[in-house]
Amino acid sequence: MLTAKSHKRDASLLIKGGHLIDPAAKINAPMDILLRDGRVAEVALPNKIRGGADEKFDARGLMVAPGFIDVHVHLREPGQSYKETIAFGTAAAAAGGFSSVCTMPNTSPVVDTDEWVAWLKQPQRGALVNVFPMAAATRGSRGSSLTDFAALQRAGAVAVTDDGRPILDDNIMRQALRLGAELNLPVVQHAEDTRLTEHCSMHEGPTSFRLGLRGMPAAAEASIVDRDVILAQQIRESRLHVAHVSTSEALKAVRRGKRAKARVSCEVTPHHFTLIDENVGEYDTLCKMNPPLRSASDREAILVALADGTVDAIATDHAPHAAHEKQVEFDRAAFGITGLETALALAITKLHRAYKIPLLRVVELFTAGPARVFDLRGRGSLAKGNFADVTIFDPQKRWTFEAANSRSRSHNTPFDGWQFTGKVLGTIVGGRVVYRTE
Amino acid sequence: MFHGRRGKSSRLRLALGSILPSAGLAAYDAAFVFFCAMNQPARGSLLDIEHLDSKEILRLLKLARGMNPRKPPPLLRHRRIALLFYEASTRTRSSFEIAAKALGAVTTLVQSSGSSIEKGESLIDTGYTLRAVGADAIVIRHPAAGAPHLMARHLDIPVINAGDGMHEHPSQALLDAFTILRHKKTLEGLQVTIIGDIYHSRVARSNCRLLSRFGAKIMLCGPPELVPQVSATLVPGLRITRHIDEALRGADVIMLLRVQQERLAGKKIHARDYIARYQMTAPRLKLAKRDAIVMHPGPIVRGLEVTSEVVDGSQSVIVDEVRNGVPTRMAILARALGKGK
Secondary structure, eight states: OOOGGGSOTTOEEEEESOEEEEGGGTEEEEOEEEEETTEEEEEESTTOOOSOOSEEEEOTTOEEEEOEEEEEEOOOTTTOTTTOOHHHHHHHHHHTTEEEEEEOSOSSSOOOSHHHHHHHTSGGGOOSSEEEEEEOSBGGGOSSSBOOHHHHHHHTOOEEEOTTSOOOOHHHHHHHHHHHHHHTOOEEEOOOOTTSOTTOOEESSHHHHHHTOOEEOTHHHHHHHHHHHHHHHHSTTOEEEEOSOOOHHHHHHHHHHHHTTOEEEEEEOHHHHHOOGGGGTTTOGGGOOSSOOOOHHHHHHHHHHHHHTOOOEEOOOBOOOOHHHHSSOGGGSOOOOOOTTTHHHHIIIIIIIITOOOHHHHHHHHTHHHHHHTTOTTOSSOOTTSBOOEEEEEEEEEEEOOGGGOSSSOOOOTTTTOEEEEEEEEEEETTEEEEEOO | OOOSOOOSSOOEEEOOOSOOOOOGGGGTTTSOOEEEOOOOOOTTOBOOSTTSOHHHHHHHHHHHHHOOTTSOOOTTTTOEEEEEESSOOSHHHHHHHHHHHHTTOEEEEEESTTSGGGGTOOHHHHHHHHHHTTOSEEEEEESSTTHHHHHHHHOSSOEEEEEETTTBOHHHHHHHHHHHHHHSSOSTTOEEEEESOOTTOHHHHHHHHHHHHTTOEEEEESOTTTSOGGGGGSSTTOEEESOHHHHHTTOSEEEEOOOOGGGOTTOOOOHHHHHHHHOBOHHHHTTSOTTOEEEOOSOOOBTTTBOHHHHTSTTBOHHHHHHHHHHHHHHHHHHHTTOOO
16 A cells, blocks of 8 residues: 655645635635645635646535544454454545544554554554544553553544443543643543443334333433533543534533533534434344434434534544444344445535535534544644645535445445435545545 | 245335425435345244234234144144244243144254354354254244344245244234133223333233234333333323223233343332232232233243232133134244145
8 A cells, every 4th residue: 555655755736626615714715725745835716826736636616625534433453353454444534535533442452552552553554544543541441540641642642532431430530531631632431321221222212112122311321421521621621522422411511511611522423413213123233333323302402513513523433343243133233333435425415405504514523623622733724834634525426325335344334325415536645645536 | 024025135125205395304314215225034924013914913813713723734744943942931932832743844943052052153144054954934032132033134934033032022912812802802992901011021012012903902000110101102092000000990901911030130120019019919800890801921920910819810811821822823833834824
């Protein structure tokens, strides 16, 4: 696989004729963009950039945006490369328009040391897009003693989290937020009171009752978010990021925190703004994830929160699993679905076209929002001097997603065969085109 | 589910309408063409009551009435039926086995202990294995809800659900309807009271679906831990009460359910409390109609949900239920293998 090194140092790329949407820079207009040496060299009105470029990207009729950032992916390395690898996963990310992904540490072993963080960033991993590791907040993600946040941060961790295993212990969570505050490091919480969700495989409601499945109550999420927001309000400068919010009550807690000026942020997944618990149908394990698909009213609250600014980022929770881990009894099936290649299509089809959220806001949720959440300096906007990460897409293009053609190593998606409007046509990372299609 | 089509490899495309005029959230789900990747279960499968056609239910009940376990027709001679039991069972297993053998079929029993299931073989692979050794149909009991559905999606032979987790127990609902119709003229308008552990009960789910389909009025009774409010969403017109007296007044049929200690998973139920509030006793039975019948799918825990006096009393049809399991399951098996004319 090509790496940045094989690329000419002074290479330049001119993106010509496109419509730039850069929410952070408050630009929503036709613009040409010149990228040079991995940075944004110039942004100017059409045909105003003088001088040549080594390469041109004809973006006529297309939207040009800062490179998308996914703050929640599982690339399964180290240890579970039969599900996914960094090479496969970042290829899928590129195809989905993501120039940066933040990886979850719940691998085997858990990424809880600076060595593993550094390992994830090595060129040998074959990453096609930028990889920003998150590290475990507690040793082995066992929830009992904190990891060395400072060392992890020095090695490149952008946040700490025990994703999949929430930090239940109040005192540990308080310590994590305190230490995070000292280092300006966000603590990411998978909010689930696992004492209320034992043996559960979907959302608690009429559908789980109909199917005879044990349900996770919405309160299991909200109670943890409530507690965390209260802690974040009390601990000065602490940064709390709530992963994949799925319930209306949890969103209320996030709003409370934001209103109180606490540094609280949250993300929502495409499947939670698209599907509801009824989509589990007759035990479709491709609709089994954690947090589970929720009720229609929860989804409505999510849509409102996406529109009104409560939600900071759309994150996929890309969770690849091998076929044999999904083709089993619903109770035994692995939680999670892949999501990198369908995120923008779902956002445009559902949020923009069906729910009428402006495209500018949709793009913000993929760019400026996530960049702010994890302080990814120089990304999330195409201001001059920033990293030359660009996503080019066609918001009108109709296409059908085929899971069999996915670049991910696993194909566990409920969106196989779905017709979408809106497609990523090009992804540029550090000035280099890593994905391009018609 | 009984299905009219067999083609296993054919994928079914379900067009749920093209783009509807956008009207806010109403159209939010409709603007897609869904691709349904689920394979159809083989014809003759019985997966649940929920998706079973009313006509099929009536046909099965009629077929069951015609079955005489003492003089069985040799409809299934040389056919092979695999009984795949991942969970303990007395009644269901023995009556399926006796029903199959009465019709002349060969049966083989596979249980989780003492089979490759113990070694980690998946459900689907176990199904393929049984298919390969020549099974013509599989009767499956499994602790996981939806297990028969999973198997049916991958096999081209009929799959019969003999109880899946907390989901459904369709053959029990059929034999209960069969039993009720031995004592009552019709299901229409019958006052049916179901008392006990609804939440964990596949029998309750199947029975509610079947009986309400034919016009019975159903009342559920039990503590909130066992009869959560969400139970009312199961079928239209379902009512819930916490008071056994209210539940019993005017009842034609009383179904009792065991408190499933093994499935409680953290929920605390105190036996003494339960007995005081919900135990079926002879004095309480007097609140029901004089000709009310008392049913229980078993296993019975005497002295907990019901007293011996009631179990062995004149209104109890509990033994009839077990007995009726044989002709009902004969009908299900005959139907599964295309002999149910």
